[in-house]
Amino acid sequence: MPFLEFFAGTISGALGVAVGYPLDTVKVRLQTQSVYKGIFHCVAKTYRHEGFHGFFKGMAFPVMTTGVINSILFGSYSYALHYLTQGWDKSKKASNAQVLAAGCFSGLMQVFASLPTDLVKVRLQGQTSSERYRGPVHCVAVILKGEGVRGLYRGGVPYILRDVPCFGLYFLPYEFTRKALTATGKDSDTFAVLVAGGVAGVTSWCLATPMDVIKSRLQMSGAGGPEYRGFLHCIRVSVREEGVRVLFKGLLLNSLRAFPVNAVTFLSYESLMKFFSVHL
8 A cells, every 4th residue: 555655654754853853953053063062052052042942943844844755765665675575485574684775775765855855954953043044935945046956955975875874774673673572473562663663763873973964064064054065075174173073963862862753753654554454
């Protein structure tokens, strides 16, 4: 039921964004701005100057679009896994290699759909006032006017290097953990899906954070952040000025955010698919 898989992915993606957005805003600011001394300083300063609303800057756009992007992620993963297991002994579970390959494919598919959205999200989150962008539509218009369509795909190289391998390692620990917590011959319960989803999120972000830092910095280049000539220049300058540890800025926040966000995402997706299979 391809349509139902895409629909379930849409709903679960929107829920995941809503749960994790405040921490995502803090993470983006820590990665792209040097004015913050740490997590708590960033939270305090954001709240003091912008109020509670400051943590949700630009959320409407990703909520509306990430659902669709998530549907592409889950739908392409299901398609790829089905393709890779054709002729496979149905009494056996998909192999780890098949799950990994399907995850990498789904990561690549969602990159092409989500990069412009992610760029707008990062720029709205990164601004501490409304001087540059008045909202997502205005942000897109300014980027197109100043940089052309190519500007919407700024940071594409680290985005691909982040998401393709990381989504391979997104579904793999999920399947492994869920199976480990599920009795043989029985369906996974809520606890198993929640824990498996959380573990999947934390595992993938541990690998993704270095490229996430470079991606965010390239996306903010020329929009309030330092100017970088490209992917390698950004890495060289960042490491030279702040040391290797700069590549792991936001790792703690990514991990703290990833567990509840992905637990909710997977639980809502699995619950919706189970509901559809029973009632439709």
